[in-house]
Amino acid sequence: MISSQILMKGTTCPFPSLLISKACKGTASISSQEQECIESLTFNRHTASASTVFELAKVSLSLAMEKAERTMILIGSPKKPCFKSCAENYKDSVAEGLKKAEWSMEKGDLDETDDELSLARDAADYCHMVLSVDPDDARSPIFSANRDVYNHITYAMSVADLL
Numbered sequence: 001m002i003s004s005q006i007l008m009k010g011t012t013c014p015f016p017s018l019l020i021s022k023a024c025k026g027t028a029s030i031s032s033q034e035q036e037c038i039e040s041l042t043f044n045r046h047t048a049s050a051s052t053v054f055e056l057a058k059v060s061l062s063l064a065m066e067k068a069e070r071t072m073i074l075i076g077s078p079k080k081p082c083f084k085s086c087a088e089n090y091k092d093s094v095a096e097g098l099k100k101a102e103w104s105m106e107k108g109d110l111d112e113t114d115d116e117l118s119l120a121r122d123a124a125d126y127c128h129m130v131l132s133v134d135p136d137d138a139r140s141p142i143f144s145a146n147r148d149v150y151n152h153i154t155y156a157m158s159v160a161d162l163l
């Protein structure tokens with residue numbers, strides 16, 4: 001029984017690449033966030049197959065952009081002020097900041113990439129703060145989606161730091 005569990009665990013939990021492990025070490029002082037980064041990047045087929053730091057950085061940023069776009073769709077056109085504030089914030093700061101980060105990464109301007117990623121993450125953090133005030137808002141799918149965006153921007157920043 002134990003040997004089948006070990007065999008099964010090996011097929012469902014792939015080992016992270018050295019590149020992903022190294023990138024995720026920089027996620028923060030929180031070890032759980034490092035582990036979440038490793039799991040997220042390892043279980044995504046695009047990030048898991050990246051063979052260079054630049055490729056991993058591009059794919060990580062692309063993943064954060066996809067999550068931000070889905071979150072914007074989830075937020076929609078709300079009437080409630082806090083959700084409206086987040087919707088405007090996503091359009092003007094999160095999505096735009098991630099696009100600018102992508103452009104600056106393509107140009108090789110790593111300082112600008114880091115600045116834009118930081119601004120996008122701060123904007124996602126702002127939404128977290130706004131949605132944390134009301135317990136009902138903190139239980140919404142938007143709250144969870146926003147947290148996921150924040151985390152993926154952090155992962156993209158950690159990978160970009162290796163460039």
